[in-house]
Amino acid sequence: MRNLIAICLLICFFNVTAQTKPESKLSCSYDELTAPDFVKAVKQSSGVCLLPLGILEKHGPHLPLGTDIFECRKIAFTAAEQEYCVVFPTYYAGQINEAKHQPGTIAYSPDLLWKMLQETCEELSRNGLKKIIIVNGHGGNNDFLRYFCMSQLNSPKDYVLVFFQPNESQDVLKKIEALRQTKTGGHADEMETSMMRFIRPDLVKSELAGTQSGENQKRLADVPFQYTGIWWYAQYPNHYAGDATKSSAELGKLIVESDAVQLAQLIKKLKSSNKIEELQNQFYKESSNPLNTKQ
Numbered sequence: 001m002r003n004l005i006a007i008c009l010l011i012c013f014f015n016v017t018a019q020t021k022p023e024s025k026l027s028c029s030y031d032e033l034t035a036p037d038f039v040k041a042v043k044q045s046s047g048v049c050l051l052p053l054g055i056l057e058k059h060g061p062h063l064p065l066g067t068d069i070f071e072c073r074k075i076a077f078t079a080a081e082q083e084y085c086v087v088f089p090t091y092y093a094g095q096i097n098e099a100k101h102q103p104g105t106i107a108y109s110p111d112l113l114w115k116m117l118q119e120t121c122e123e124l125s126r127n128g129l130k131k132i133i134i135v136n137g138h139g140g141n142n143d144f145l146r147y148f149c150m151s152q153l154n155s156p157k158d159y160v161l162v163f164f165q166p167n168e169s170q171d172v173l174k175k176i177e178a179l180r181q182t183k184t185g186g187h188a189d190e191m192e193t194s195m196m197r198f199i200r201p202d203l204v205k206s207e208l209a210g211t212q213s214g215e216n217q218k219r220l221a222d223v224p225f226q227y228t229g230i231w232w233y234a235q236y237p238n239h240y241a242g243d244a245t246k247s248s249a250e251l252g253k254l255i256v257e258s259d260a261v262q263l264a265q266l267i268k269k270l271k272s273s274n275k276i277e278e279l280q281n282q283f284y285k286e287s288s289n290p291l292n293t294k295q
């Protein structure tokens, strides 16, 4: 009998310790979460979700096609580790018509891009992730994304969409200046190559960086006062802008980490503030009957 009591006590003790065992840390990765953990993650993130947007395109002769994806996801995860939120899986549907002449480019049609992004936002919102931050890794997306954000005002939405806009401090700019060895750039350049040397050095073929020209070829320089979709191809037909023969992981680390710190600040703010949502709702209300808007 005494043995039985001892065994019962022992079982109770283990049950209690099992129940009080601290819960394991929630993953930031949307696709790594179980469904029950996803519910907890939505709560813990206060509905904030990062949507890193990359692309599949040539990055000079020396960087991988997915460079922009690696960059924005590294920034996103570094920030999410500082300020918990959910990070959406790899997304590479973006505007890249200008690189269709280069091998490996995946250029979906404009209407599909729009629908993919719109429905991704709506699905995130339906799942409780109502504060969506786009972390864009691809320069060719910028105009599309600004127009997409503005177009969200066209009809009422039950989520807010925010486009992360990093803005390096004077201190970081000075450090970048000190490390940077080239003055021009824009694509697969010293900065991007440095980022990749920090993020995935195994994928960087620095020895090939000088095998193609990344110089502006100015092929439309004699046509004044214009914007045309072929401008990028006119300037950089090799889909390479800059000179990446020099780069350093140190510079890449600096860029990634300074962006991540600013992104973490934005995440933190959105978790505690409903200001955008409130303004949006006020706007939708007034838009439904503009004659009642105070004049």
Ligand SMILES: [Zn+2]
Residues within 6 Å of the ligand: 059, 067, 068, 137, 138, 139, 187, 188, 192
């Ligand atoms: Zn890039």
